[in-house]
Amino acid sequence: HLQLVESGGGLVQPGGSLKLSCVVSGALSGDDVIGWFRQLPEKNREGVACITYSDGSSEYLDYVKGRFTVSLDNAKSTVYLQMNNLKPEDTGLYYCAAGPYTIQDLCYKRSYDYWGQGTQVTVSS
Numbered sequence: 719h720l721q722l723v724e725s726g727g728g729l730v731q732p733g734g735s736l737k738l739s740c741v742v743s744g745a746l747s748g749d750d751v752i753g754w755f756r757q758l759p760e761k762n763r764e765g766v767a768c769i770t771y772s773d774g775s776s777e778y779l780d781y782v783k784g785r786f787t788v789s790l791d792n793a794k795s796t797v798y799l800q801m802n803n804l805k806p807e808d809t810g811l812y813y814c815a816a817g818p819y820t821i822q823d824l825c826y827k828r829s830y831d832y833w834g835q836g837t838q839v840t841v842s843s
Contacts, residue, residue, distance in 0.1 A: 720744035720832040722752075722814050727837030730804055738799040738837060740814035746795065748772040749818035753825050754788060754799045757836070758810040766812070767799060768825040777821045782808075804841045811836040 726738040753768035767788035769776045776788050787800040797814060813836035823829040
């Protein structure tokens with residue numbers, strides 16, 4: 719059983735940066751994938767970026783490629799999401815989730831077993 723707690727959200731101007739953290743409690747296994755997702759206003763939940771616990775392979779959805787970077791600190795059991803060049807359309811509730819699925823299933827099909835409560839990101843001038 720995993721518990722995930724996000725932090726790092728806030729208000730930022732367009733073009734600015736934020737770094738989100740997701741602390742994972744519990745025993746991650748080599749089959750686990752951890753991902754960042756977001757709930758945008760009046761839209762469905764969507765994947766943002768995912769990373770495998772076993773070897774740190776990553777996957778990004780097209781709308782964040784080149785702007786966001788996902789990373790994993792095994793020693794701290796923490797997954798980060800560095801967000802640069804933020805746009806108003808990035809505004810939403812960001813949460814992390816995990817499960818023993820392929821990175822494609824987690825990121826694109828939103829297949830996960832555990833998730834956190836989320837942290838709000840607001841991009842506005």
